[in-house]
Amino acid sequence: MSPRQYLDEVRARIDGRLREIFDQVEGDTTAMAPDTLPVLTAARDLTMRGGKRLRPAMLFAAIDCVEPGAHPGASTDVGAALELFQTYLLIHDDWMDNDPVRRGAPAVHVSLARHYGDAHLGACSAILAGDLLSALVHELVGSADLPSARRRALVHTFGRMEREVILGQCLDVTHNDDIQRIHDLKTGSYTVRGPMLLGAAIAGASDEARLALERFAEPLGLAFQLRDDVLGAFGSEADTGKPVGGDFREGKSTLLVRHALEHLDAADRDELRGVLGRRDASEAEVLRAQALVERSGAREHAESVVSALRERCLAALDAPSLLPEGRRLMAGVAGMLTERSK
Amino acid sequence: MSPRQYLDEVRARIDGRLREIFDQVEGDTTAMAPDTLPVLTAARDLTMRGGKRLRPAMLFAAIDCVEPGAHPGASTDVGAALELFQTYLLIHDDWMDNDPVRRGAPAVHVSLARHYGDAHLGACSAILAGDLLSALVHELVGSADLPSARRRALVHTFGRMEREVILGQCLDVTHNDDIQRIHDLKTGSYTVRGPMLLGAAIAGASDEARLALERFAEPLGLAFQLRDDVLGAFGSEADTGKPVGGDFREGKSTLLVRHALEHLDAADRDELRGVLGRRDASEAEVLRAQALVERSGAREHAESVVSALRERCLAALDAPSLLPEGRRLMAGVAGMLTERSK
Numbered sequence: 001m002s003p004r005q006y007l008d009e010v011r012a013r014i015d016g017r018l019r020e021i022f023d024q025v026e027g028d029t030t031a032m033a034p035d036t037l038p039v040l041t042a043a044r045d046l047t048m049r050g051g052k053r054l055r056p057a058m059l060f061a062a063i064d065c066v067e068p069g070a071h072p073g074a075s076t077d078v079g080a081a082l083e084l085f086q087t088y089l090l091i092h093d094d095w096m097d098n099d100p101v102r103r104g105a106p107a108v109h110v111s112l113a114r115h116y117g118d119a120h121l122g123a124c125s126a127i128l129a130g131d132l133l134s135a136l137v138h139e140l141v142g143s144a145d146l147p148s149a150r151r152r153a154l155v156h157t158f159g160r161m162e163r164e165v166i167l168g169q170c171l172d173v174t175h176n177d178d179i180q181r182i183h184d185l186k187t188g189s190y191t192v193r194g195p196m197l198l199g200a201a202i203a204g205a206s207d208e209a210r211l212a213l214e215r216f217a218e219p220l221g222l223a224f225q226l227r228d229d230v231l232g233a234f235g236s237e238a239d240t241g242k243p244v245g246g247d248f249r250e251g252k253s254t255l256l257v258r259h260a261l262e263h264l265d266a267a268d269r270d271e272l273r274g275v276l277g278r279r280d281a282s283e284a285e286v287l288r289a290q291a292l293v294e295r296s297g298a299r300e301h302a303e304s305v306v307s308a309l310r311e312r313c314l315a316a317l318d319a320p321s322l323l324p325e326g327r328r329l330m331a332g333v334a335g336m337l338t339e340r341s342k
Numbered sequence: 343m344s345p346r347q348y349l350d351e352v353r354a355r356i357d358g359r360l361r362e363i364f365d366q367v368e369g370d371t372t373a374m375a376p377d378t379l380p381v382l383t384a385a386r387d388l389t390m391r392g393g394k395r396l397r398p399a400m401l402f403a404a405i406d407c408v409e410p411g412a413h414p415g416a417s418t419d420v421g422a423a424l425e426l427f428q429t430y431l432l433i434h435d436d437w438m439d440n441d442p443v444r445r446g447a448p449a450v451h452v453s454l455a456r457h458y459g460d461a462h463l464g465a466c467s468a469i470l471a472g473d474l475l476s477a478l479v480h481e482l483v484g485s486a487d488l489p490s491a492r493r494r495a496l497v498h499t500f501g502r503m504e505r506e507v508i509l510g511q512c513l514d515v516t517h518n519d520d521i522q523r524i525h526d527l528k529t530g531s532y533t534v535r536g537p538m539l540l541g542a543a544i545a546g547a548s549d550e551a552r553l554a555l556e557r558f559a560e561p562l563g564l565a566f567q568l569r570d571d572v573l574g575a576f577g578s579e580a581d582t583g584k585p586v587g588g589d590f591r592e593g594k595s596t597l598l599v600r601h602a603l604e605h606l607d608a609a610d611r612d613e614l615r616g617v618l619g620r621r622d623a624s625e626a627e628v629l630r631a632q633a634l635v636e637r638s639g640a641r642e643h644a645e646s647v648v649s650a651l652r653e654r655c656l657a658a659l660d661a662p663s664l665l666p667e668g669r670r671l672m673a674g675v676a677g678m679l680t681e682r683s684k
Contacts, residue, residue: 092469139500
């Protein structure tokens with residue numbers, strides 16, 4: 001099976017379960033408080049609009065590295081929970097970061113502000129949409145049908161991952177300058193390490209297998225973040241669902257920007273600095289910033305770092321404690337994650 | 343054991359567990375992202391400042407109605423989770439409602455805004471403080487050490503309660519006029535019904551016992567809300583930890599206010615209407631509103647309704663499926679809940 005076919009299969013499995021969950025919750029919500037349906041609908045739309053389901057794909061591949069096909073019901077529920085968790089985080093983060101667009105459409109706080117005709121009500125109901133998804137996440141994780149040691153490991157692994165992401169976001173919104181730690185906590189934790197460790201918990205992995213999965217997760221998380229940075233700087237709106245060069249306007253201190261600031265001459269550096277962090281930068285200015293970053297060699301540098309990280313990933317996968325079936329799937333997903341164009 | 347002694351015992355048990363939990367999480371947080379400690383500290387301070395622990399007291403009493411002393415470890419964890427859940431809700435709600443004071447000190451979004459020197463950062467970090475508590479709640483509930491059928495019932499009961507509260511808050515912030523439904527979802531659900539049903543789940547209650555506990559919860563939830571309304575209108579700042587008559591300034595449509603508007607003559611009614619919902623009403627105006635509500639007979643009416651509801655509670659407790667030991671404790675807590683002055 002090609003990585004593409006594997007991802008298609010995962011998507012069908014996860015999207016099917018997500019639809020079941022939302023149908024059920026819509027029924028409950030209609031009975032409890034029908035006037036709140038727009039809030040649930042906004043959360044559902046954003047969840048279903050995010051199509052790749054890479055986190056569940058990594059979760060299932062991690063399980064297949066240890067005990068292929070173990071506990072399919074619990075695995076599907078935890079995979080769906082990862083997607084709902086992602087939506088919850090995006091909704092809260094977009095409001096915090098004042099990001100108007102997500103996945104090619106208005107962010108939830110923006111669409112709910114329109115619905116209620118008031119920015120504060122939009123913000124409140126977006127926070128509540130996230131809170132509601134969080135409640136669903138925990139019903140799924142807490143009720144996963146697993147032997148009790150695995151279930152306890154699953155709940156604690158999920159809780160720890162969740163706390164890492166939240167603390168990472170705390171650092172991010174308060175403009176902490178420990179970028180590497182923010183990336184690790186905010187992105188690495190639940191994009192790669194989390195799915196690996198959750199899979200290890202579900203499959204009852206030995207310490208050795210769990211450590212091998214963690215060793216694989218670390219370079220992959222870094223590579224994923226770098227790919228994200230490259231897309232944030234150079235990706236098209238059609239691919240990323242966000243305005244071109246948004247990272248420049250937000251003034252994100254990415255590896256690309258740091259490399260450019262170190263390698264450009266003084267005049268170019270000053271010009272780039274004049275665009276970074278300016279929400280009102282014109283399209284021409286953003287395109288100029290792109291050109292400067294490109295000229296500094298930052299993009300080429302980032303691509304070479306991604307390649308090196310990918311090699312480290314694949315080497316880490318070559319561990320005797322991991323089964324070949326899962327390793328093959330995992331290598332495919334890792335390739336998609338680091339080569340993706342959106 | 344008197345109700346007062348029982349509550350003291352519950353408080354010691356819950357506060358001890360909460361301190362253990364926060365010490366543990368503080369250690370983790372120091373290792374993960376020490377710069378975020380102010381956020382955790384704000385959440386801890388608010389949790390420890392709320393002293394009565396009535397929800398865990400009801401939880402334990404419900405368990406003792408069915409299987410006295412069942413699963414003490416899981417019960418303590420779920421009791422602590424109820425308190426953390428309450429803090430999480432208060433933090434998010436206070437920001438949404440723009441309430442500056444909670445439990446006699448600045449609300450979390452206010453104290454964090456001061457800490458970071460910025461209102462939006464205060465709001466973001468308060469939301470994240472709530473999110474962090476929510477993660478802890480679910481680690482406690484999901485890892486409760488119980489036989490698997492009881493654990494599954496516990497997780498689903500908690501999840502449903504959580505969704506009810508969130509939808510109730512959605513209705514509240516969007517100014518829905520179904521006050522009774524808002525009370526039931528936002529307050530009744532996790533103040534009385536939730537602890538009853540969680541206790542029933544932990545103790546493996548029969549359908550009959552669970553229904554008896556629900557029949558008890560319904561009038562008690564209403565009585566609790568009414569007592570809250572009386573305190574919100576007439577309570578002193580020393581007792582409630584909130585400015586006197588805050589409910590008038592917020593324009594809450596309580597039973598007291600509705601009764602007063604129906605029973606006052608036109609001139610008094612207009613005067614009362616002139617104060618309701620005005621955040622900038624003077625102290626003299628608030629005192630005048632109090633006097634008008636008192637004169638309308640609304641307070642007396644509310645007290646008589648509370649008495650009638652208390653009778654209904656006690657009658658519901660007189661069910662053969664509930665054990666006398668738990669019923670005695672429960673009657674004591676119900677008395678404290680409906681007679682409390684803060």
